[in-house]
Amino acid sequence: MSRATGRAPPRGSPWTFEPPDIGILFVVSGPSGAGKTTLVQNALANVPGLTFSVSVTTRAARDGEVEGKDYQFVSDAAFAAMVEADALLEHATVYGRRYGTPRAAVVAALAHGQSVLLEIDVVGAAQVRARMPESVHVFVLPPTVESLEERLRARGADGDDAVRRRMAEATEQLRPAPTYDYVIVNRDLDEAQVCFEAVLVAEMFRVGRRRSALGRVLRDLPRR
Numbered sequence: 001m002s003r004a005t006g007r008a009p010p011r012g013s014p015w016t017f018e019p020p021d022i023g024i025l026f027v028v029s030g031p032s033g034a035g036k037t038t039l040v041q042n043a044l045a046n047v048p049g050l051t052f053s054v055s056v057t058t059r060a061a062r063d064g065e066v067e068g069k070d071y072q073f074v075s076d077a078a079f080a081a082m083v084e085a086d087a088l089l090e091h092a093t094v095y096g097r098r099y100g101t102p103r104a105a106v107v108a109a110l111a112h113g114q115s116v117l118l119e120i121d122v123v124g125a126a127q128v129r130a131r132m133p134e135s136v137h138v139f140v141l142p143p144t145v146e147s148l149e150e151r152l153r154a155r156g157a158d159g160d161d162a163v164r165r166r167m168a169e170a171t172e173q174l175r176p177a178p179t180y181d182y183v184i185v186n187r188d189l190d191e192a193q194v195c196f197e198a199v200l201v202a203e204m205f206r207v208g209r210r211r212s213a214l215g216r217v218l219r220d221l222p223r224r
């Protein structure tokens with residue numbers, strides 16, 4: 001146990017286990033500054049069988065962003081064609097730029113037993129829930145609204161106007177939190193990481209997702 005906090009220390013090494021028979025689509029949401037991106041990135045490094053869904057967007061790539069890793073960058077016409085072909089699990093327009101989740105890549109990953117982490121806002125999450133009700137939704141919550149504003153200001157990357165805008169957005173992002181399957185309160189990153197990964201792993205060990213493991217053992221039982 002940690003002497004400073006009385007909690008178990010964060011995991012020092014990745015989990016090791018056989019992935020489930022069928023992958024799980026995990027949808028992760030939360031307001032800007034809640035820490036969801038850090039939790040997702042750490043989980044990808046720690047939990048076996050996890051992959052990240054790369055979104056498609058019409059905005060230009062920013063410095064340091066890599067095509068196919070951070071986003072798939074497409075034209076407005078190409079995006080519209082994807083919408084028309086029903087090739088996106090969800091899509092939305094943010095500040096005049098369009099964002100969406102390609103359906104084919106997610107479905108292929110799940111069919112091969114990979115679980116997919118999808119980090120999107122609450123509007124997109126609702127669309128995914130309607131299309132894939134079996135998806136598992138996790139909301140990352142700040143301990144208080146005041147602490148969220150403090151984190152945004154501590155970044156030093158945004159001026160007062162930008163912080164006010166982000167806080168207004170956070171209000172709308174927080175309202176649907178009770179509709180999610182799990183909530184992770186990120187008051188301490190190490191604690192939140194353990195809890196977040198515990199949710200992912202527990203879902204992977206549901207009986208319905210472990211039929212092959214059950215079959216290997218139960219088939220050798222003596223008949224009654």
